[in-house]
Amino acid sequence: MKLYKKLLSYIPERKVHAILAVAFTAIGNILLFYAYYLIWTLVRDVFMGESLTDSKKTSILILSLFILQGIIYIFGLWMSHLTGFRLETRLREKGIKHLINASNTFFDTHDSGEVRKIIDNNVEQTHMIVAHLIPDQTTAILIPILMLLLVFKLNIYLGIFFVLIMIISLIIMKAMMGDVSFMGEYMKKGDELNAGAVEYVRGMPVVKIFNAPLIGFKKLYDNIISYRDLVYKYSMSCRIPYVSFQWILNIFIIMPVFLAIFMVSRGEDAALWSAKILFFTLFMGIYFSNLMKVMYVGMYTYQANSAVDNLENLFKEMNEKKIAFGNISEMKNSNIEFKNVDFSYDGENKIINNLSLKFNENKVYALVGSSGSGKSTIAKLISGLYPVDSGQIKIGDVNIYDYDKEYLMKNIGIVFQNPKLFKDLSIFENIKLANKDASDEEVIKSLKVARCDEFINKFKNGYNAVIGEDGINLSGGEIQRISIARIFLKNPKIIILDEASAAADPENEYELQIAFKELIKNRTVIMIAHRLSSIRGVDEILVVENGKIIERGSHNELMDRDSRYKEFVNLYESANEWRVK
Secondary structure, eight states: OHHHHHHHTTOGGGHHHHHHHHHHHHHHHHHHHHHHHHHHHHHHHHHHTOOOTTHHHHHHHHHHHHHHHHHHHHHHHHHHHHHHHHHHHHHHHHHHHHHHHOOHHHHHHSOHHHHHHHHHHHHHTTHIIIIIHHHHHHHHHHHHHHHHHHHHHHOHHHHHHHHHHHHHHHHHHHHHHOOTHHHHHHHHHHHHHHHHHHHHHHTHHHHHHHTOOGGGSHHHHHHHHHHHHHHHHHHHHHHHHHHHHHHHHHHHHHHHHHHHHHHHHTTOOHHHHHHHHHHHHHHHHHHHHHHHHHHHHHHHHHHHHHHHHHHHHHHHHHHTTOOOOOOBOOOSOOOEEEEEEEEESSSSSEEEEEEEEEEOTTOEEEEEOOTTSSHHHHHHHHTTOSOOSEEEEEETTEEGGGBOHHHHHHTEEEEOSSOOOOTTSBHHHHHHTTOTTOOHHHHHHHHHHTTOHHHHTTSTTGGGOBBSTTSBOOOHHHHHHHHHHHHHHHOOSEEEEESTTTTOOHHHHHHHHHHHHHHTTTSEEEEEOSOGGGSTTSSEEEEEETTEEEEEEOHHHHHTSSOHHHHHHHHHHHHHTOOOO
16 A cells, blocks of 8 residues: 555546546456355255246346446456556656756766666556556455355355465465565566667677677676576475465365265255355365466565656656756856866765866867866866856856856857757758747858858758758768857857867868857857867966866966976877877
């Protein structure tokens, strides 16, 4: 009931459907047992040689009750399935809502495939417990009670025997289910196996090229073996209880025969006891069929509990480090200042440590450093999408989190190393996403300034050429130029260029440099570049190491002294001179 209370809290409007599912199932079971009672009266009359003048009416009534029970049971299933499907929909909606509002640190620490798998798989595991087990569990609880009443009506000794059967079968059934904690390990191994299989499929080109065997993908191979061993071990742990269950089932079907012989030997009516034993044997089949349904309740309950916990933990992670923005929508200037800023993704390992620095407006800065030094993190913090652990980041002497979010995003433009375009949209539509209020002339102008005309003119539909599988395909440099056109249309006060020309070939890089020259005019620009030859003309270079600024100055100033930057430049130039002999 705690589980159902938790699940139905997501869909309070469907609680009535869950109650109706229970009610319809209960009514159907009562009608079913009334039909069984009428069957007993017919069997008794046949064996006792009573008059069968009303047997036709009784048979029609029995048939009608079975049909009515089936219809009512369908209504119960309908109600529970409406509840189950709405729960799945609501959980997916909740997942999407949390994803849309999740902090950006969440996306840096969680792979998109992992998040999708957690949401889809766990949502699916709530279906069985609601859509099927609400009527099944109602039946599982009600049938033994109704059976006890009917069997005790047949004979008190058969009733006592049936109680004994119930106790023994429930004990054995619990042993058959095995250790409930197995389900946790089983689900974990299943997730590892799925992840390994996805990795293997993604690496299929490598498999084909090098004719690599499965064992070459050690992680997947180990997952398969581990999963096999776990399932085999669990199956073997259940074999004795399962065989005992089947063995006792057969004994229980035979035992009432000996009870009947004993009772007849004491003077009871043989015909009446024959009818009772026949009917009791029929009931035993119904009882054990019901028990098999109960066996799966533990498994599905554990899965559903685990699924809800996984989803709620995921939603909690999405909300961690979520930023609350203000309502300021005016920026006095585009100066950027860090004041004693600390930042970490997990709250423990600091990426930025007590950082203080200032970028003056309308200047061009370059961040240089080794991989993992904190360059990209500084750029991300300036974007206002990542919360600091401590300290302040100010733009125009105002804490960035005090700005209205939409206003802040409008005034900060970012060009990533691998920008994304939306498939099934035209080039024109992809650009206009940056400013939906822009005129067609402004969109076309931004494309021209970004040097996109050179390749767009090759397409039959020009600016209206659709991107994607059924449309055109663009190179990395061409995609980069379209992303720059977006920034031109957005017209922000601050621009962040994160290794923006890394994917470009020489021809595209030339066009990109011309576009960049136009883009950075009269704006505060922060560049992150590994091609040190492209940053020599910036106003100031900052060398980042372990989340701190260890050097800053112009190219000439840093080269005139024994600096870390000079060491980077020498390494870069020597690498450019490497040749394959």
